[in-house]
Amino acid sequence: xxxxxxxxxxxxxxxxxxxxxxxxxxxSTCVRALERQAQFRQGTNLRAWLFTIxxxxxxxxLRAEKVRTGGGFADPETELVFDGSDSMETNNLxxxxxxxxxxxxxxxxxxxxxxxxxxxxxxxxxxxxEVPIGTIMSRLSAARGKLAGLDPSATPARRTRDGEVEKx
Amino acid sequence: xxxxxxxxxxxxxxxxxxxxxxxxxSDRQALDQALSDSAPLRQRLExxxxxxxxxxxxxxxxxxxxxxxxxxxxxxxxxLSASVIATSNAPAPRPxxxxxxxxVAAMLLLTLGIGFAVGFGTSSDxxxxxxxxxxxxLDEMEAELEEAEAAADAAPVVAxxxxxxxxADYQMLFTTESLTPDQGGAAALALASERVGLPLDPATxxxxxxxxxxxxxxxxxxxxxxxxxxLGDDGVPVAFxxxxxxxxxxxxxxxxxxxxxxxxxxxxxxxxMVIGDLPEDRLSRIASDLRKSxxx
Numbered sequence: 001x002x003x004x005x006x007x008x009x010x011x012x013x014x015x016x017x018x019x020x021x022x023x024x025x026x027x028s029t030c031v032r033a034l035e036r037q038a039q040f041r042q043g044t045n046l047r048a049w050l051f052t053i054x055x056x057x058x059x060x061x062l063r064a065e066k067v068r069t070g071g072g073f074a075d076p077e078t079e080l081v082f083d084g085s086d087s088m089e090t091n092n093l094x095x096x097x098x099x100x101x102x103x104x105x106x107x108x109x110x111x112x113x114x115x116x117x118x119x120x121x122x123x124x125x126x127x128x129x130e131v132p133i134g135t136i137m138s139r140l141s142a143a144r145g146k147l148a149g150l151d152p153s154a155t156p157a158r159r160t161r162d163g164e165v166e167k168x
Numbered sequence: 169x170x171x172x173x174x175x176x177x178x179x180x181x182x183x184x185x186x187x188x189x190x191x192x193x194s195d196r197q198a199l200d201q202a203l204s205d206s207a208p209l210r211q212r213l214e215x216x217x218x219x220x221x222x223x224x225x226x227x228x229x230x231x232x233x234x235x236x237x238x239x240x241x242x243x244x245x246x247x248l249s250a251s252v253i254a255t256s257n258a259p260a261p262r263p264x265x266x267x268x269x270x271x272v273a274a275m276l277l278l279t280l281g282i283g284f285a286v287g288f289g290t291s292s293d294x295x296x297x298x299x300x301x302x303x304x305x306l307d308e309m310e311a312e313l314e315e316a317e318a319a320a321d322a323a324p325v326v327a328x329x330x331x332x333x334x335x336a337d338y339q340m341l342f343t344t345e346s347l348t349p350d351q352g353g354a355a356a357l358a359l360a361s362e363r364v365g366l367p368l369d370p371a372t373x374x375x376x377x378x379x380x381x382x383x384x385x386x387x388x389x390x391x392x393x394x395x396x397x398x399l400g401d402d403g404v405p406v407a408f409x410x411x412x413x414x415x416x417x418x419x420x421x422x423x424x425x426x427x428x429x430x431x432x433x434x435x436x437x438x439x440x441m442v443i444g445d446l447p448e449d450r451l452s453r454i455a456s457d458l459r460k461s462x463x464x
Binding site for chain 1: 217225235423
């Protein structure tokens, strides 16, 4: 499980945009994974399973908690910018990509993280987020459109196959 | 991913799935055609392509910043069962990259008789491996990884994920339409039977609710891999695959790969698997029927 910690933390960070919340998410994920290890099927994808747990915790618990306590988890001003390490400062392109992703709406950000960063298939990402594949497709399409500078109102399909309207 | 609307009126979702290599073979072909017919569609594709970024490379710069000491501290003291979880990670957690998947599938499709290989290292941490009752699954994965690593020197192309993963990647490309025309020639079946050294004819009519559609002789790690393709009554593609195996015999087990159910077992020097997007109980019944039909 250790090998997955940095990726889980990165995913938690992208969701919460808050390093301490990211740590909290990973810790809860570890605890729950061990509690539920009987449910893990040997031979299946452990990484996907851990991401599913983290997604679920984020969705069901922490977010509600932060909203209740006004923790400001979704402060849109908070970008994925870190302790000014040299590599970050010198790499403007990567920093820009982090900022752009950070500014995407949460649902799109989550899909981008799972499919483009973690390189899960659409089907795996849909399973992790417990949404239909059409929703993943719609979120990625909206994210790409936004990053390409397309005007959302001019985008032909704003509605996913399952009828969900993407929030921007 | 297959959608009736893909060919007629491709939406941004379809174009992005196309760019991401996530369309089924038939949808991809339909979209290729639509793109060649429509300049506005090609422009739209190019616009969406501009929304691509080096996402992975950018985010990989964050991995080193993970506060590992604190995250590790959150892990409970190692227990026997915790070790199982840790150990099950032995084959490096290479993401299920769609390029790799497509690569594996394409090679299975195209390189009859040519095995494929691999390109990633094992987890550096082999410690503690013996302290748990090693599951047959892990042994098998390790052996496959070693085989694959040996082959990697020659052709470091595709991530080794074992034969079942390769089959699962290939199976994802199948739709009902892939198997709608009956392609089951007796010659292919005879060749497959001969190469794998088993009479396969009974397996073509053994499982109730499945129509046999085609036999294909493929290869994995330079070993013949036979795929018998069926369509369920509900149009779900199902495959029964057989490969020679020197692994110890193992009873049927169920697993999920790429969202597809798999029942697999090892008997009489063969690894066998049934794969399809079906519930476990249905897949197990099919596997039981097919298992009886093969004289092992």
